[in-house]
Structures are given as structure tokens and as C-alpha cells.
Amino acid sequence: MNHAYYQFVTLRWDDLDVALLPAQHHELVRVINIKRHEALAGIADPLARLLDASLLVMRQEANAATLSLAAETASEQAGDSPC
Numbered sequence: 001m002n003h004a005y006y007q008f009v010t011l012r013w014d015d016l017d018v019a020l021l022p023a024q025h026h027e028l029v030r031v032i033n034i035k036r037h038e039a040l041a042g043i044a045d046p047l048a049r050l051l052d053a054s055l056l057v058m059r060q061e062a063n064a065a066t067l068s069l070a071a072e073t074a075s076e077q078a079g080d081s082p083c
Helices: 002-009 023-030 033-041 046-058 064-079
Strands: none
Touching: 002 046, 023 033, 023 046, 033 046, 033 064, 046 064
């Protein structure tokens, strides 16, 4: 599992065994890149959504909708901060 997660966060998705990842990341890796924003929007966990959005940016697969969703997610979390 650790190796699969390492592959995931270092963008080595070609030989990645998706079943070894936490469930919230499965769909993002499985779908074709033009559908990844839809998969991103379906991730309920905000931290996982932000991680996945950052990976899409690093893979140069992010679009304006991806960036908007990431900004909205981060903004919502900032409102929940105890500080």
C-alpha cells in the first residue's frame, strides 16, 4: 500500500495498482484525463480533493474548473479553522 501511495503522489500512474490506494483516489486514476475533473468533484473528503487537485496541476491536466473547485474547497476549510 505504501508503494502504491508513493507512486500516486509522485505521478507514476501507469503501473499503479489502484486497488491499493485509499478508496477516495480510485476514480481519479481510473478515468481518462478529460473526466478527471468530474471524478475530483465527486471526492467527499476535502483533504483528498485538494491533494488530487494538486496532482492534476502537477500532471498538467487541471483546467479552470479544477482550480476553482480547489479554491472553493480550501476556502471552505479555512472557514472551519479554529484560529
